[in-house]
Amino acid sequence: VSTQSTDKNTRENAMSDKEKCCGSYDYHQPGALNQWDQKMTLKPDGTGSYWEKLESKTETVTREGSGTWTIQDSEKGAEVYLQMKTLKKVTKSKMMQLVPGLGDSTKQDDNVIIGVSVEKLVNAPPSSGGVTNKWRRV
Numbered sequence: 001v002s003t004q005s006t007d008k009n010t011r012e013n014a015m016s017d018k019e020k021c022c023g024s025y026d027y028h029q030p031g032a033l034n035q036w037d038q039k040m041t042l043k044p045d046g047t048g049s050y051w052e053k054l055e056s057k058t059e060t061v062t063r064e065g066s067g068t069w070t071i072q073d074s075e076k077g078a079e080v081y082l083q084m085k086t087l088k089k090v091t092k093s094k095m096m097q098l099v100p101g102l103g104d105s106t107k108q109d110d111n112v113i114i115g116v117s118v119e120k121l122v123n124a125p126p127s128s129g130g131v132t133n134k135w136r137r138v
Contacts, residue, residue, distance in 0.1 A: 017071050019044070020122045021080055024138040033057065039138075040082065040114070042069050042121075048082045050114055059103070063089045071118060078118040087112040 027038040038052040049066040067084035086108050093103030120135050127136040 017078060017118050017122070021071070021118060023121075025121060025124060025135045026127055026138050027135050028132050030132055040116070040135075042080065042082070046070070050082055050084065050087070058093065058095055060092045060094065061089065063087050063109075065112065074115070076117060079115045080118055080121060082114045082116075084112045084114075086110055 022042050022044045024041045025039070027036075027040075029036040033056060035055045036052070038050070040048065040050050042048045046068050047066065048069040049064070051064040052062065054061045065084035065087035067082060069080055069082045071078055071080055073079075087110075089107045089109060091103075091105045091107075095103060097103055116135060121137075124135045124137040125131050127138045129136070
């Protein structure tokens with residue numbers, strides 16, 4: 001009987017964590033040499049999307065994809081895992097090229113999983129607050 005109630009409590013906590021995690025988030029890491037931006041949307045139906053941009057002095061790299069998300073326990077606690085069948089990666093060179101387009105590339109990564117702790121999303125500050133280097137709720 002105690003195992004059933006524990007299972008029920010676990011399901012209820014997971015359900016409420018899932019409800020709390022639904023929404024749109026962004027992450028901004030400013031920097032003089034490299035700047036990194038991420039955006040993630042987690043929908044109540046279990047689907048989600050991801051976009052990121054890494055900008056350096058020599059290139060701009062963007063990655064984007066969509067897939068499904070779940071909450072699972074890990075060594076660090078409960079984690080949100082967004083699993084995408086494909087993640088498109090586009091690299092654009094900022095350097096002057098002798099041949100236009102040289103240094104630019106488009107690549108597709110298969111079976112990519114992005115993991116974020118549930119705690120970071122549930123406690124995410126609003127994006128308008130100006131906080132950087134952490135997930136923020138949009």
